[in-house]
Amino acid sequence: MAQSPTGDNLPLRQYSIQYQPSPSPLTSQASPITSPPPESASSIPLSQVDTESAASLSWKDVTVSFEQRSSSPQVVLDGVAGYAEPYRMLTIMGPSQSGKSTLLRALSGRLCRKAKYQGDIRINGRRQQLTYGTSTFLTPDDEVLPDSLTVKEHLILSAFLRLPSNLPRKEKLAVAEHVMSEMGLTELAYRYVRKCPHKGISGGERRLVNLAVELLIGPSLIYFDDAFKGLEGASVLSLLIKLKGLARGGATVIMCTEHVSSQVYELLDDLCLLSNGKMVFFGDNIAAVEHFSTAGFPCPPNHNPSDHFLYTIGAEFEKLRAPFLYHWSLKLICLSRRQDLFKTSRAFYVYILTRRTHCYVMQKGGVLVNRIKRPASRSEFFTLSYRSLLNTTRALGFYWIRILLSFLYMLSIGTIFLRLDHSKSSIEARAACIFLALEGMMFLSVGGVPYMYNEVKMHVREMVNCHYGVANFVVANSIASLPFLLLISLVPLCSMYFLAGLHSGALKFIYFVVNLxxxxxxxxxxxxxxxxxxxxxxxxxxxGSCVQVLFMLVGGYVRHDNNLPKAFWKYPSSYISFHAHSLRGMFQNEFLGSRYGGHTGAYIVYGEYNFPASPGKWWSLLILAGMAIFYRTLSVVLIRLSYRVRSLTRTCIATGKT
Known part of the structure; x- marks a missing residue:
């Protein structure tokens, strides 16, 4: 295993995962842009933040609403303000439907198209465009990993996907080893990332792997949505320590969560409390307890402050507490008292806005850049092709089981239609044999949808953080599947073709294989x-099954082409059905040039089964190839349309209102 390099010879800024306490930003009178890092940061051996990579994020008057057809727009965020700076971690907390994730997505520029945004968001006091590798966004909902790869393989391949092409291979491996060591994943290096109790890794470890992949290029802004979702106990504490270590290393870390334990709360730095889209508190964790106490809602002794805040600012808890008013130690919070709390919080919001956020806006810092350049498109393509090929080779359910099932299916057809002769009665049997062979193989391809869905979902998560382009992913995935599809076409077909006694010519057999x-x-x-x-x-x-059935029905065998209703079924269904083009070519290949019981092949194909005389069987292959290209291109378009992400410049910075 390669040795972890020192900070001087690393090709990018990296973080040391160490937890050190830091002073509250509210008590510091220094400039938020030019103030030096806390003394604890001097103990970090692997990272020093320069003016090009430091990111101080500030926002004010952020309002987000969603249009509704039947009613007025729903306001999710209403005039929220705050800031986030290096060396400290900001945690956004609040009850369900309070606007936590919406605020995080607004700050990261990942709001959906239906959202209407107003506000002013700046980085180092500037509205500036984020370059490659300056920010990353993580969410447990998109936590998809290649299950057939080990942790080390996944990190190494991700390093080759994200680091510059001109960087030597040894340095890319060293960066992957370093990040894996800093995130505490060395012991898991040779374990698969799949969720398996024996050979896989746990949910918390998978989240660390996702985080490690994003740290390969040292982003300055790290957004983590629902960071502790689905985690408990040691996993939560481990992830929090890693995030605090990233903040102490110079990154600006912003995460949101609904609830934390009392032990975790003590480790938080800055806190932003939201309720019904409005900010209730902004400051450090100790000041939050004092603020609620001053407002008339002191936290009971030996009580979790996070629970106390949640019960206090969450209106939905009032109905739940009412029947147990005399049995709970927490008193019922009346609506008038909650309004007083919000008024006090509003005054505190003005205080934050004038003292800190305004200072961030007025004092401009350096432009945020990342010195890491994107790898060449060719390098991304070869790496993606290798990863897809490795993943599909190891995934038994993706192709290997399909090959086995295809062989058994074709073997069954071959034994059912064993040794067909050239009599008149064999015409229908040959046609049925070809039809069943084609349709059965097409329906078996539906079994690959779950694996393709996971591949697409993993790509979308990586696309959000600008790992690589959509076209490279689709083309690489297509090329990786070609060898397996050739095996599925060739090996099972041999068992059926010769057992059934189809046309014995070599060229005829080759055409059948190519067509399939x-x-x-x-x-x-x-x-x-x-x-x-x-x-x-x-x-x-x-x-997928419904589409295959639809294409099968208009393929020309179940119902002849001339007998199909012209509206919808013949035009355009029969023309866009690849089953029709494939089946026509196979019938032309099998019957033309031969006689069966006194009938010529032309009569059988064009007279008895009413297939159109044109195009010929070779044109059918060209049409199938064109359809394959069309559907792959359609995949590129659909991914871009369905999961298109707005950049930070277009949604929050460049279009922000002052």
Whole structure:
């Protein structure tokens, strides 16, 4: 294993994961931009923050609303202000539906299109465009990892995807080793990232792996939505210590959570409390307890301050506490008293705005840049292709089980239609054999939807943080699937083709293989396009099966082409169905040039089964190839349309109102 390099020869800024207490920013009278880091930061051996990478984020009058068709716009955030600075971690807390995630997404520039934003958000006192690698956004909802890779493999491949192409391979490996060591993942290096009780890693460890991937290029702004969701005990404490270590290393860390334990609360730095879209408190964790006590809501002794804040500012808790008023130590908070609390908080909000946020806006710091350049597109493509190939090779359920099932299915068809002759009665049997072979293979491709859905979901999470482009992902995924689809086409087909006694010519057999191969590529491409728009894998399998049935019905065998109703079924369904083009080519390949019971192949194909005479069987292959390209291109478009993310400049900084 490579040795962790020192801070001088690292190609990027890195953090030391150490927890050191720091003074409250409210008691400091120094400039928020030019003030030196706390003394504890001098003990950090691997990182020194320069003027190019330090990020002091400030915002004021941030208002976010969502349009509703039947009523007036719903205001989610109402005039929120605050700041976040290096060497300290900001935690946004509040009850459910209080606007925590919306504020975090507004600060990171990741609001959805339906959201209307107003406000002023600045970095180092400037409205500036964020360059590559300056920020990262993490959320447990998109916590998808390649299950067939080990932790070390995933970090190394991510380093090759994110670090510059001109960086030597040894230095990329050293960066991956260093980040893995700093995040405490060395002992898990050779364990798979899948959720498995024996060979996999836990949920908290998966979250650390996701965080480690984003730290490969040393972002200055780290946003973490619902950081402790689904974690308990030691996992929460471990993740918090890592985040505090990143803050002490010079990063600006902003996370949101609904509730923390009393032990975790003591480790928090700055706190922003929200309720119904309004800010109730902004300051350090100790000042929060004093603020609520001054407002008439002191925290009971030996009570968790986080619980106390949640019960106090959450209106939904009043109805729950009313029946137990005489049994609870917490007294019922009347609506008038809560309004007094909000008025006091409003005054405190004005205090924060004038004392700190205004200072951040007026005193401009350095422009935030990251000296790391994006790798070349060619390097991203080869790395993605290798990762997809490695992941699909190790995933038994993706292709290997499909190959086995395809072999058994084709073997069954071959034994059912064993040794077909050239009599008149064999015409229908040959047609049924070809139809069942094609349709069965197409329906087996639906089983790959869950894996494609996970691939797309993982790509979207990486795309949000600008790991690589959509086109590279789709093309690399397509190329990685080609060898397996060739095996599915060739190996099972041999067992059926020769057992059934289909046309014995070598060219005829090659055409059958190529036709089936292209049909599988088209089907795979169609399933990937469906995986880009469905909310979950099960819905994708249902929709994929329905589409396959629809294309099968208009393919020309179940109902002849001339007998299809022209509205919808013939135009355009029969023309966009790749089943129709594939089946027509297979029938032309099998029957043309031969005689069966006195009937010519042309009569069978064009007369008995009413397939159109044009295009020919070779044109059918070109049409299938064009459909495969079309569906892959459609996947690129669907990913961009469905998960398009607004940049920080366009949504919060460049369009912010002063």
């Amino acid at each position: 191969y292209l049909s599988l590529i088209v089907s795979e491409s169609l399933m990937m396009a469906i995986s880009c728009i469905v909310p979950n894998a099960y819905t994708g399998m249902i929709i």
